[in-house]
Amino acid sequence: xxxxxxxxxxxLSAGVVLAGCSTQSAAPQxxxxxxxxxxxxxxxxxxxxMPAEDELGPPWHPDDFSEFTADVAGKWIKGGKDxxxxxxxxxxxxxxxxxxxxxxxxxxxxxxLIDNGTVVDDTIDSVSSLREGQKARLQFWTxxxxxxxxxxxxxTCY
Numbered sequence: 001x002x003x004x005x006x007x008x009x010x011x012l013s014a015g016v017v018l019a020g021c022s023t024q025s026a027a028p029q030x031x032x033x034x035x036x037x038x039x040x041x042x043x044x045x046x047x048x049x050m051p052a053e054d055e056l057g058p059p060w061h062p063d064d065f066s067e068f069t070a071d072v073a074g075k076w077i078k079g080g081k082d083x084x085x086x087x088x089x090x091x092x093x094x095x096x097x098x099x100x101x102x103x104x105x106x107x108x109x110x111x112x113l114i115d116n117g118t119v120v121d122d123t124i125d126s127v128s129s130l131r132e133g134q135k136a137r138l139q140f141w142t143x144x145x146x147x148x149x150x151x152x153x154x155x156t157c158y
Contacts, residue, residue, distance in 0.1 A: 060100050071100050071157040072107060083139045092141035093150045095125075102132040105158035113142050114149035121147070 061073035068074055080094025097107060106128045113121040125138040140150055 061098055065096075065098055068097075068152065068155040069157065071103065072155050073098050073100075074155075077137070080137070080139060083141050084143075088143055090141045090143045091145065091147050092139055095138045095140070095152075096135055097127075097130075097138060097155075098133060098135045099130045099157060100132070102134070103130045103157035105129065107136065108154075108156045108158070109138055109140075109152060110154045111140050112151045112153055113140075113144065113147045114151055115144070115146045116148060119151075120144065122153075123150070 059067070059073075061067065062075075065073040065075045074095050074097040077094040077096055080092070082090075083092055084090040093111075095109070097109075099107070106126055107130060108124065108126040110122060110124050112119045113123055121142060121144060123140040123142060125140055127136040127138065130136055
């Protein structure tokens with residue numbers, strides 16, 4: 001295989017592997033499908049115009065929320081209720097979410113627990129069903145007092 005053909009095969013293979021993934025990552029996803037690269041654009045190719053921000057319209061979620069996926073937005077809450085109750089204290093994070101068109105079979109959120117930049121554990125929370133525009137409060141916690149950060153790794157709307 002030539003270098004160019006090998007590169008195209010790798011890109012095509014990555015597209016096949018990515019197409020089999022079933023969860024939605026909290027990181028932004030490409031809006032265009034994976035394309036096989038060719039030698040050069042033809043003379044007939046025209047650049048795609050991206051819409052200006054004011055042409056996109058207002059966001060579907062409240063202003064103080066950020067999109068995790070096309071279907072779920074969230075905001076971190078300070079001072080949420082301590083989920084650990086009496087006994088040993090824990091570290092916890094509270095996240096309010098809202099759905100765009102509803103998640104009738106639930107929302108599932110996974111997160112990594114971070115200690116000085118290193119993932120040391122994970123945590124999950126879910127809600128069984130949300131209607132369009134309905135909000136829910138999720139909480140993530142740990143008794144590991146060395147954890148200093150939390151990173152959402154996936155948000156799935158069913």
